[in-house]
Amino acid sequence: MGLNPGVAMVFQDFALFPWMTVEENVQVALKARGLSHEDVKERALTAMARVGLEGFEEAFPRELSRGFKQRVGVARALAMDPEVLVMDEPFSQVDALTAEALRAELLDIWQDAERNPNSIVMVSHSIREAVLMADRIVVLSGNPAHIRTIVPNTLPRPRSTRDPEVQKLVDRVHDIITSAELPDVEVSAPIPSKVPEVIEPLPHVASTDILGLLEFLEEQGGSCDLFQVAAQTQTPFETVLTTVRGAEMLDFVDTPKRHVTFTAIGLRFMAADMDKRKDIWRAQLLQLRLFRVVREMIQLKEGELPKEELLHELAARLPMEDPERTFETVVAWGRFGELFAYREEHEVLTLE
Structure with missing residues (x-):
């Protein structure tokens, strides 16, 4: 029994050498194969480009977010040109939005019929992840x-x-x-x-940030690569993903592959004046189960819902989320759409 050159591995905990740069981490297995310096360099740079690591070649792991650390692990495996890529819970160490982006990129790589890997074996404890990918x-x-x-x-x-x-x-x-x-x-x-109606957790993003993204997208002609959004706005990639996720939940944008693009509703929103924008925003909020629940709770409380009661409800319905952060997002989005108001001095939500 020996090493199988047709198989590469992506580890759950990144498994990067902290004293090596990104490029050196990607090259390490290639050098072990005895390839020439030119081949090692070319294959490493190609693999890094496939996962969006251009410009990070000289960075060290301590300088990277968890999402980008996992990109290095994926690039290291892809550089080996494996027929089979084995992944051990590859997205369990990153936040939900970063995981979503990495899944999409991995599927894009796998669907490229002209390149390896032909097959991916992925260990996951998430049923939803397995259904979306496998x-x-x-x-x-x-x-x-x-x-x-x-x-x-x-x-x-x-x-x-x-x-x-x-x-x-x-x-x-x-x-x-x-x-x-x-x-x-x-x-x-x-x-x-x-089947009970699913309540999706909200990304923690301000309504003003979503508006800023939509305005930027309008300047780009209605569509832009996600990495370009981060580069041109000088915003951390994870922050861009969070903002895009918020806009997508409101159905203002779609995210085919690595792009963010206006939907028909998004175009209508951008063409409207401020009053009409608030109407559209409010209508989109009511497409989300969470905001309908909040409105129903306010009505049941005869127009005044204490913050504490909503926090308990959020903790029960979204046990994996921080109820305080979710509350802040609910209030911010609801205020912009004038779906409800929040009286901070009394800590109550009202319909007026």
């Missing part, structure tokens, strides 16, 4: 580990968490994992009408 979902059982079942995923790409068919498959895989014993017959998807 063609086949292998469910394992433990003690000892063995394959419990393989679920084919034939949903068309690109996939969205808002797609009812995606949610059905998420529920089906969840049923398989949580069932005490794997049934002999296929687990059926839940009846759509009985």
Whole structure:
């Protein structure tokens, strides 16, 4: 048994050498293969370009965000030109928005039929992530580990968490994992009408930042590469992703591959005057379950909802999120759209 040159690995905890630069970290496995200096240099730079690391060649790991550290790990693996790329929970150490961007980029790389890798084997504890990315979902059982079942995923790409068919498959895989014993017959998807409406967590971004992004996008002709947005506005990439996510939740922009582009609603919003913009913003807020819940709670409290009660509700409905930060975002977005007001002196939300 020896090393398999057709397989490369991306680790959960980055596994970078802290005393090496980004380029040196990417080159390390190539040098171990005994390649010439020119080949090592060319393959490392090509791999870094594929994951958006241009300009970071001389940076050290301590100078990078967690998302960019994982990009280095992916570039190091891609530089080996593997037929099979193995990834051990590659997005578990980064924030949700960065993980979303990295997943999209990884799929773009994999779908390039002219380049390796041909196959990606990814370990994940996220059912939603598996459904969004995989063609086949292998469910394992433990003690000892063995394959419990393989679920084919034939949903068309690109996939969205808002797609009812995606949610059905998420529920089906969840049923398989949580069932005490794997049934002999296929687990059926839940009846759509009985599936609870999902409340999506809000990115912590100010309404003014979303407006700034939309104005910048308008100056660029309505579409721009995400990395160019970060470079031209001199804004950290993670901050750009957060802002784009907020605009996308309001359906003002779409994000095909690495671009951010106006939707029809976004174009209508930009063409409107300020009063009409507030109307459009308010209408888009009410497309989000969270804001409908807040409005319903205010109505049930006869027009005055104490902050503390909403914080408890947010903690219950979004247990993985910081309720204070979510509250701040809810108030900021709701105020701009004049969906409700927040009286800070009394710490209550009102409909006026």
